[in-house]
Amino acid sequence: MKAHILQLNPILIPAINEQLAALYTVHKFYELADQKAWLTEHGASVAAVITGGHTGISQALLEQLPALKVVAVNGVGTDAVDLAYCRGRGLPVTATLGALTEDVADLAIGLLIAACRNLCAGDRFVRDGQWELNPQPSATALARRFSGMRVGIVGMGRVGRAVAVRAAAFGCPISYTDLRPMEDIAHRFVPHLIDLARDCDALVLCAAADSAEGIVNAAVLEALGPRGFLVNVARGRLVNEADLTAALVAGRIAGAGLDVFVDEPRVPLALRESDAVTLQAHRASATWETRTAMGEMVLAGIAQALAGQRPTMSLTT
16 A cells, blocks of 8 residues: 655655655645645655745644654755754655756856846846947947956855855855855854955855844845945845835945845845846755755655665665
């Protein structure tokens, strides 16, 4: 008899869904009309949960799944999962660590180049027919060169290191801040974020600091300065959005590239209206290649847990 899997988020790769359906009885929780009634009747039979980093799973729901053997997070964010509770219960929580690295780093550089070169504003200028109406070179503002910019990276984990490799290929001097200096990294370590912002042209947030909040505030943005750019591919709440909006409107920083926000999918109107900001809908990992790799890691974690093994990507056991 197939094990029962409770899926809290959709998976967009058909091949992964086909494998799940072939191996398990999958219940798509997000499609159930009466979730409470379903849990009362079937909760005790659920052996595994698939969720997303943003959705996670509440302790209240976990408590209704007494036979649960694994929580497989289809992502790297686990702040929406009560890891302490899962550890106490001996319940493995897996994440797709490493699968997202290359695409997230690619997007970070893409956002930075787009912000520096005003790519989105330039695209609208052409699409809206403004170039034909205003063919003079002065109709659009001069942009900023990315190559050679001083890049400061916040969080030198997998993504931070991948961003550093890419930025270095553009001749960018790299400096970084983290909880401590990394002995295997030659780039300059700066202990304090405000000093890093003061010493760089672009600040790229890559930290997976689930407990940090609002660390990029008015003081940090002031240190970054009117020619500085901010890129965030980490956590929306790392940035004080009110301070960021005020800095952009007042011209205290040059621009920003943002993939994550404090209250997704709600994005402040001032950010949406600003030509100095390049926006994405939390899509850094949204490629066929990465989402397939993530799905395969979810499958592997479930198979290992249901076989009585410790999942390779377990964060709790």
